[in-house]
Amino acid sequence: MTTTKVSSELLNLIRRNSSFLIVGHINPEADSLGSSLALALGLRKMGKRDICVLSRDPVPENLRFLPSSKKVKLKPPRREFDVLFIVDCNDPERTGFKGLRAAKTAVIDHHVLPAGAGKSGFYRSLSASLIDPDAAATGVLVYKVLTALGIPIDKNMAENLYAAILVDTGGFRYSNSSPESLKIASSLVEAGAKPWDITKDVYESIPFRSMKLLGLSLSTLEKKDGVAWITTTRAMFRKAGATAEDSEDFVDYPRKVKGIDVAVFFRQDGMKSFKISLRSKGRVNVQKIAKRFNGGGHVAAAGCTVNGTLKEVQEKVLKAVRAALKGS
């Protein structure tokens, strides 16, 4: 059963059981880890002794400051737990583990359920859940669960939840920065979360190689007909000693250019192969553009891979973007 409110089923599931396995999604970010860890800390505060936070992938370097993150396990313990909590995703496959089992299963998540999911075997088997796509972050939902249980939020829980909400709202910048998320953030700072310390770890700890690569890439910035684009070549990766991972949010820079509608990032992966990231500021649906090159994504953020020389690839992609802008 799924609900968008903290249900008595969910609260009783926690109150009446004693061992809990908590798992987020693969490639975990602050919302997945922060929500899992805050839930674990809350359950411990209630006196539960057997709690395991599990993640298929290790805690990323910039999130190792999250309190208790050292206790995250990468392999499921052999013993069986009373309750399995699936957090910040609503599909067991997204956890990256096969056959995780417990006597009872519950989901806490803010992602939209796939169409018809409510009727599937997995959702019908849930003992309880809290699935609310209107919540800014899963951290908001875990905060609600903990306060509904009457658990006082301590500094460690607050830091985990603050990081979760901070990252999923883009630092309280995206349109999901709701009154509720800001109000909860206020309570979390009151409970001891330090915005600047968390910001420093999350946003101000960029590896030197990544910043160097950004400079080289941003030097290629061009703009024409409402489109701004940058390129990262293999030579630049070599010069900066960097890898693809270091260029993760580079498309945000052309996106910030004033007066443009679409931003494009060309990343050279092979001699004649480019990974393309597309961002729209609202006028066009970049998912449609990416689809033309067998890619995918959302209305405002999409991607694809295109083969050819840089010149060929840029011509093809920019032509498609301009056509989309003309048609809009």
Added chain:
Amino acid sequence: MTTTKVSSELLNLIRRNSSFLIVGHINPEADSLGSSLALALGLRKMGKRDICVLSRDPVPENLRFLPSSKKVKLKPPRREFDVLFIVDCNDPERTGFKGLRAAKTAVIDHHVLPAGAGKSGFYRSLSASLIDPDAAATGVLVYKVLTALGIPIDKNMAENLYAAILVDTGGFRYSNSSPESLKIASSLVEAGAKPWDITKDVYESIPFRSMKLLGLSLSTLEKKDGVAWITTTRAMFRKAGATAEDSEDFVDYPRKVKGIDVAVFFRQDGMKSFKISLRSKGRVNVQKIAKRFNGGGHVAAAGCTVNGTLKEVQEKVLKAVRAALKGS
């Protein structure tokens, strides 16, 4: 008289008068303008008809979205007003106007008063004030004044106040992002402020020339012994078609490099003249370093001008930074 709480003197000063001149500081940013405009909108909502918002410098391009900002006057009207409000500064000189006069004067500000200021003639002459250095922004204080007056915050006031608080807390990142500022932000979003729209205008409208210049400058990034630095040369300004104004926050980029203690930005102003910006992540007081070169600033942010070739200037400044780091 100065107080850190909304006093009955301040409320009565507003209630009992009918014409108001509101002025912020020179080079106004979102807190100065947003606070002034929100106060003006609130007074108008109370039925006051004669209100003028004054600024020595024009509204910067990226703040023209602030509701009512078109009504900002750059020259003081000739008529006399009942009340002069000095906002987001507490020294009449900071307004950039000489001899502004009204029957009564009041200050609303969150900057620290100069030592002994309370006893000066200006402060003794104030009819009322609200000066609270613990407030994250002057916008917080204007919000308190408006709510104490029982004025319902509408969308236009909310957008002005949200922008004010957003910018002065560095997007809710700095350590002044207090529970109070986040709670007020929550109410402002509830009242109609749109975080993403305001963010787009404030943080995502960077001129192309400025972004291009950032790329060229960031390509020069170097790091050694806990110091990261970048340089912008006159050739880069020419290549990007940019001016010094376009490089305003460039020092933030070396500051974001992981594991460094001090960030330095070298900006070539003349053939043999460099403007230096220094930022500390906490270990050293960069004001002391800047002072050695006849500059000034704060513990964490300081600047100075040094003459010589780029090589000479970099050697001198980096040597001083390294010495400070060794001594810390």
